[in-house]
Amino acid sequence: MALAMSMAIGALGLELDVARDPSSAAASAAAACLWRQHYDAARQFKADFKQNPRATANKCRPGSNAMCAAAAGSSQAAVLIATSPVRYNSLQQSSPISPISAPSDAGSCAAAQAAFAAVAAAEAAVATALQAGSRTLQLSEADLFYCSPASNSLQETCRTGAGFDGSANLLLQALVNRQQQLKLRQCMPYSASLAAEQAQDMCKGTAAAASTSSSSSSSSSSSGEEREEGQAAGAKCSRSSPVLAQGGLSFKPLAGIWEAQEHIRAHGGVVTALAVQPSSLKAFLTDPANKHKPYSCSAAAAAAVGAQPHAESEGLQSSSVFVVGYDNEQNFWIAKAAQGRSFGTNGFLRIAYGECGIMDPSKTFGVQFKQPAAAAARSTGSSVVALLPTAAATPGLLYRKALQPAPPGKPANCRLYSAGSFDYVSRVARVLGVPVGTLLADNADVIRDLGQPLIGKQLLVCVQRGGQQH
Known part of the structure; x- marks a missing residue:
């Protein structure tokens, strides 16, 4: 319904989005249109199967010349959609133990938010692969943001407020390349106000070691047991998570909505870009009437132009979010934003299909964890x-x-x-x-x-x- 409503608003809202970010807005809208074709085909397949299960299913055997035999394309997508849940939320449905951690706050820097989304994807991928809870792996977002090869340019966007395209590609690549070196969150917690010199010390491990050393020997009355605990904490912070030694992280681009949904079900969620007007989104989320409604950039733009036809529209701010669920009947995504638990509904928000650049195939990635x-x-x-x-x-x-x-x-x-x-x-x-x-x-x-x-x-x-x- 949200998708139909956003399309029914007319060309005005979509044109405003495309004018500000033509590639992402157009790609997101095109992906949603293709999705609707797949979903309609899936509904027809489900109806045919219910009426004649065996005849319909036999068309799907490998080697058949019928619709399901296609190696890729709309036939494969339709059958996968038809045999999957209409709505899904990794917080509730992936296993008896949720692989999704509680939302954290990355502050206002969009590049830092991308680091949080990348880490959330890695943690969920490990938890789903090992069929464990969200606390199985707790990586440091600060390590990924401050200690990666691209950290200088990323930090520069935070200092200057320069634009960020919302793509987590560089950070995901850094995460995969450095997965055996990444510190745990408790050893290097994120702080938006961390000074460059202090960040470099923490990247080298000297800050964590110094902190541990001082805490274990700060008082002459400290017991031997306390000193041993301090030394153990220092040793733990000097190495990466042993969980990652059980396998390896990788990531891949996701070309369509049905692929993204399959990855959410299999690995907990996907990382994608989101481009919104901050003030418009804030106003939407703070209105109690919108508690269960998905946000639509084109609807918000049309409403703003209608209210103030001569006003300059606020520019879009791009960031990355971690999408953990979807609803194919009401056409929205459930996204975890790195804005803390007070943001949206306990740190999560709903974004309408085809809106705000979400699921732009060039900026949508899935992380997975594989054991040998x-x-x-x-x-x-x-x-x-x-x-x-x-x-x-x-x-x-x-x-x-x-x-x-x-x-x-x-x-x-x-x-x-x-x-x-x-x-x-x-x-x-x-x-x-x-x-x-x-x-x-x-x-x-x-x-x-x-x-x-x-x-x-x-x-x-x-x-x-x-x-x-x-």
């Missing part, structure tokens, strides 16, 4: 999991417990999976390394209605060694 194959095999510890293709994600404890031998008469390369409360078709297919089309075709009589929960259903999962599908 040997470590993944050790973490599963199950002979059943050995059947899965090596490309499959580590099933983890919940999936390991749910896999059971197939009933008599079924192929030896098949297993039964008992769907849990957080499961949906595309998730089961992704985690167990089976194409969505294969899972649908093998379980058409069990699933029957893609709009209903999977919990309690016994799904047949069939693969061949080496990843060749049944």
